[in-house]
Amino acid sequence: AQKVTQAQTEISVVEKEDVTLDCVYETRDTTYYLFWYKQPPSGELVFLIRRNSFDEQNEISGRYSWNFQKSTSSFNFTITASQVVDSAVYFCALRVGNTGKLIFGQGTTLQVKP
Amino acid sequence: AAGVIQSPRHLIKEKRETATLKCYPIPRHDTVYWYQQGPGQDPQFLISFYEKMQSDKGSIPDRFSAQQFSDYHSELNMSSLELGDSALYFCASSPRMHGSNTGELFFGEGSRLTVL
Numbered sequence: 001a002q003k004v005t006q007a008q009t010e011i012s013v014v015e016k017e018d019v020t021l022d023c024v025y026e027t028r029d030t031t032y033y034l035f036w037y038k039q040p041p042s043g044e045l046v047f048l049i050r051r052n053s054f055d056e057q058n059e060i061s062g063r064y065s066w067n068f069q070k071s072t073s074s075f076n077f078t079i080t081a082s083q084v085v086d087s088a089v090y091f092c093a094l095r096v097g098n099t100g101k102l103i104f105g106q107g108t109t110l111q112v113k114p
Numbered sequence: 115a116a117g118v119i120q121s122p123r124h125l126i127k128e129k130r131e132t133a134t135l136k137c138y139p140i141p142r143h144d145t146v147y148w149y150q151q152g153p154g155q156d157p158q159f160l161i162s163f164y165e166k167m168q169s170d171k172g173s174i175p176d177r178f179s180a181q182q183f184s185d186y187h188s189e190l191n192m193s194s195l196e197l198g199d200s201a202l203y204f205c206a207s208s209p210r211m212h213g214s215n216t217g218e219l220f221f222g223e224g225s226r227l228t229v230l
Binding site: 102 | 145147149155156157158159162164169170172202204206208218219220221222223224226
């Protein structure tokens with residue numbers, strides 16, 4: 001069975017703090033894809049990143065960075081120097097093999113206070 | 115760049131009524147997905163279509179049906195609405211890449227259905 005767990009339900013930080021959102025996934029497939037989406041209060045789902053199971057290179061995009069570790073089945077997301085506009089619900093998701101559907105984690109609500 | 119278009123953005127219905135949501139995928143995207151997100155919940159996969167044929171099915175109630183048309187737009191029909199159907203309904207599209215579905219899903223802004 002496939003599953004995504006985001007153990008942190010809510011996180012609150014003060015602006016400029018660094019924050020890491022955890023994501024642990026379960027799958028027996030060797031080919032899979034991991035995603036992070038941001039859902040701001042307005043409700044839309046904004047794509048942030050996609051990684052495939054064969055590429056464990058970490059990635060940095062501005063203040064965002066992702067740490068993919070197959071050994072621990074984790075795909076954690078770090079925001080450096082957080083800003084109020086980062087306040088949103090963040091979802092980690094898993095796609096297995098050639099299927100199209102995404103399996104979402106429960107989401108982590110991030111609140112960045114000024 | 116063109117995004118996934120969903121309509122209507124907001125819809126209010128009474129119990130036992132019928133509702134239809136529409137989705138227009140990004141041009142040249144041939145795969146469409148429908149997700150349902152209840153209040154405080156993560157999005158749940160309902161159904162998907164590739165080239166106008168149903169490609170996968172998730173937790174879609176029997177009261178719901180969907181189809182993809184020749185212009186690739188899709189409609190989600192919901193009948194005998196219940197209070198629990200109140201949710202944000204997302205449509206997403208993706209292109210096929212090298213014959214397999216490995217691209218990221220691009221989501222629309224969602225249609226918020228409220229059942230009273």
